[in-house]
Amino acid sequence: MSADKNDHSPDTHEADHLGHEAHNHGSFKSYMIGFVLSVILTAIPFALVMTGVLPTQATALIVMGFAVVQIVVHMIYFLHMNSKSEGGWIMLALIFTIIVVVIALSGSLWVMYHLDTNMMPTMHDMTNMGG
């Protein structure tokens, strides 16, 4: 498949890039590494929350940290992402999305948290304050 494309494409960069793409599905080893890491990174947060051995604050931080690490593991071992795929455009789109997501998430949480705390005393329905 890739040899065929090399013959037709005068553009060596494109040929390179397609040849690279064809080999970019990972190997049995990389899938297994990703799977084992995912199992560990999933099992530990579940165990921590279900047993409650650590203080709440510490558990929450560890659980969030493990989630971030597991997302990176999935991106590398399952989605086969690297800075070179599709000439760097995949990474660029991802970085842009992450920036938008971080702004939207932190902004929403920050604004709504302050709205909540500042509006609470004037609320009539005090039963909604639970939680």
Add this chain to the structure above:
Amino acid sequence: MSATATATEIDPTVFHLEEEPHHEEGSSTMLGFWLYLMSDCLIFAMLFAVFGVLGGNYAAGPGPRELFDLELVAINTAMLLFSSITYGFAMLAMDKNNQRQTLIWLAVTGLFGLAFLGIELYEFAHLIHEGATPQRSAFLSAFFTLVGTHGLHVTFGIIWLVTLMVQVSMKGLIPANKRRLMCLSMFWHFLDVIWIGVFTFVYLLSMLR
């Protein structure tokens, strides 16, 4: 303009490329599909933001501690993780041009996906039976919207998977089908990434509130 102009007398001022740029069929499909996934990511980010803001508003109704069964969620997570690795095996079989093995692994992936959906629907049915309907509180509205949207994606992923299995068994592992399988691979693994966020922020962290 003159009708007598011969074919060799070509106007030297050309405003287009003399040769069409060479584009392989489907050479930009992966990038385009990735951009779709990123836009889907924004949808989920907004739903996560909604859950983050409203997740504590129980309206004196049942909270996560009374409702969530973490063992069930752990089984569900395992189902999705297994389906991810079996889809990976399908891709490896595809690379070796082994059609039969590809189809078998795709079928296994579909079964794990169905198991995931079944468990999720059982959980939803259980919650609604206990009176924890989406209308009960803002927390439950946000919960059902976020987890339901993810479940809907998995449903469409399974429909797509079955479609591709039919296409592969009819036409074989032709380049077009390989491309489609690669797109579904990205979609499927992407859903697993979203599920990491769901079980972390919706289930585990809610239990700690």
